Amino acid sequence: MSRKKPVQRILKLDEDDLQALCEAVDAAILDGGGFGWIQPQGRQVLARYFKGLLLVPERMLFAVRLDGVIVGCAQLVRAARNNEAQAMCVTLMHLFVAPYARKQGLGTLLLQEVENAARSMGYRVLNVDVPETQTAAIDLFRKAGFEQWGTHPHYARIGDQTVSGLFFTKLLDNARPATAEAPRMTQADVAPAEYTSSSSRPLTLYPAIDLKDGACVRLRRGEMEDATVYSDDPAAQARAWCNAGFKWLHAVDLNGAFAGQSANVPAVRAILEASTVPMQLGGGLRDMKAIASWLEAGVTRVILGSVAVKNPALVREACRAFPGRIVAGIDARSGHVATEGWAEVSDMQATELALRMQEAGVAAIIFTEISRDGMLEGLDLEQTVALANTVTIPVIASGGVGSIDHLVALRKAADQAPGIEGVIVGRALYDGRVSPAEALKVLA
Numbered sequence: 001m002s003r004k005k006p007v008q009r010i011l012k013l014d015e016d017d018l019q020a021l022c023e024a025v026d027a028a029i030l031d032g033g034g035f036g037w038i039q040p041q042g043r044q045v046l047a048r049y050f051k052g053l054l055l056v057p058e059r060m061l062f063a064v065r066l067d068g069v070i071v072g073c074a075q076l077v078r079a080a081r082n083n084e085a086q087a088m089c090v091t092l093m094h095l096f097v098a099p100y101a102r103k104q105g106l107g108t109l110l111l112q113e114v115e116n117a118a119r120s121m122g123y124r125v126l127n128v129d130v131p132e133t134q135t136a137a138i139d140l141f142r143k144a145g146f147e148q149w150g151t152h153p154h155y156a157r158i159g160d161q162t163v164s165g166l167f168f169t170k171l172l173d174n175a176r177p178a179t180a181e182a183p184r185m186t187q188a189d190v191a192p193a194e195y196t197s198s199s200s201r202p203l204t205l206y207p208a209i210d211l212k213d214g215a216c217v218r219l220r221r222g223e224m225e226d227a228t229v230y231s232d233d234p235a236a237q238a239r240a241w242c243n244a245g246f247k248w249l250h251a252v253d254l255n256g257a258f259a260g261q262s263a264n265v266p267a268v269r270a271i272l273e274a275s276t277v278p279m280q281l282g283g284g285l286r287d288m289k290a291i292a293s294w295l296e297a298g299v300t301r302v303i304l305g306s307v308a309v310k311n312p313a314l315v316r317e318a319c320r321a322f323p324g325r326i327v328a329g330i331d332a333r334s335g336h337v338a339t340e341g342w343a344e345v346s347d348m349q350a351t352e353l354a355l356r357m358q359e360a361g362v363a364a365i366i367f368t369e370i371s372r373d374g375m376l377e378g379l380d381l382e383q384t385v386a387l388a389n390t391v392t393i394p395v396i397a398s399g400g401v402g403s404i405d406h407l408v409a410l411r412k413a414a415d416q417a418p419g420i421e422g423v424i425v426g427r428a429l430y431d432g433r434v435s436p437a438e439a440l441k442v443l444a
Contacts, residue, residue, distance in 0.1 A: 256284025376402025
């Protein structure tokens with residue numbers, strides 16, 4: 001086995017690395033090393049945090065090792081995709097080395113490698129802020145050429161004490177022009193810091209696997225009575241989509257959406273076992289137990305739909321417990337939010353709910369215009385663009401793709417709305433109207 005480099009960008013954490021990272025963080029917190037927490041959080045909370053962090057496209061995690069074991073980390077956080085004005089800036093956060101690994105130059109090495117990564121990705125400005133209590137970090141940044149530009153007198157509250165915060169910035173020489181898009185992640189377990197920049201912004205295509213009575217179906221306009229069965233083997237369908245080159249799967253438990261609880265459990269578990277790519281799951285997830293159960297079972301992200309309208313407190317709780325792993329599904333008829341498997345239409349506008357969900361902390365929004373879903377007549381690009389330009393989190397378009405021209409139109413619309421991250425396609429793929437290879441090429 002090859003020896004791992006001292007500093008690497010982390011794309012996936014195995015159990016040993018996750019355990020080492022959690023131990024390092026808790027040790028740093030006990031030592032007053034910050035990381036935002038005041039008290040140690042324990043393995044379960046920290047594991048959820050880091051697993052969720054790796055799913056957030058705006059964040060990049062770097063780790064430093066001592067004798068092959070992770071003893072510290074740092075994060076680079078880029079601006080949201082639709083914040084093009086600050087696309088040249090990137091923020092350094094949560095840089096630390098565990099107390100038991102200090103005095104060996106690892107903090108300096110970690111900072112140098114993260115700075116080099118930011119520079120090679122084309123960022124021109126590196127920003128960082130730190131509480132006044134972290135004097136070692138302040139010295140580190142000053143020695144590395146960071147300039148202090150301001151002080152926040154009420155930066156943080158630690159116990160009964162209010163502490164100030166210092167704000168630093170550094171211009172990165174010889175940096176290539178940055179774009180609003182961060183480099184795409186690969187599926188490597190742990191990859192060295194290799195970076196490229198691209199002028200194009202890939203969109204993700206999510207093939208839909210809608211489950212009704214254990215089979216893969218597609219509905220028209222969300223009507224359960226108007227369903228076409230495409231496969232009675234969801235696991236085989238999942239394997240087919242993975243083999244076709246798709247990087248995500250989008251599954252919905254239709255029976256569960258109407259019943260208010262998971263109904264196609266065996267089918268979903270079979271898909272998880274057969275799939276080699278991440279999967280997001282929606283339909284009938286109405287409480288923390290159901291959300292936690294599916295995330296622990298291997299689902300990468302869960303989609304909360306009806307509950308987003310009827311129980312926003314649950315959405316906030318889920319986002320806190322599983323950062324980066326909660327997606328809001330906003331389904332609308334003529335701009336008004338629909339719930340209960342699209343059977344009920346509320347008075348709330350889709351854009352209003354989107355803003356509420358962004359505030360709650362969801363990682364992304366899936367927007368579906370129900371009147372177009374399954375009709376193959378094209379996406380409602382006007383509403384999708386408007387919603388994507390209303391929020392600062394990624395938006396996934398859904399409902400109506402029927403030809404490759406519809407994907408070309410989405411690609412053009414994404415130029416007007418950088419927040420559009422991808423698209424869900426169902427019937428057009430099953431009917432053969434859109435070939436996977438051609439679709440992936442258009443969106444690449």
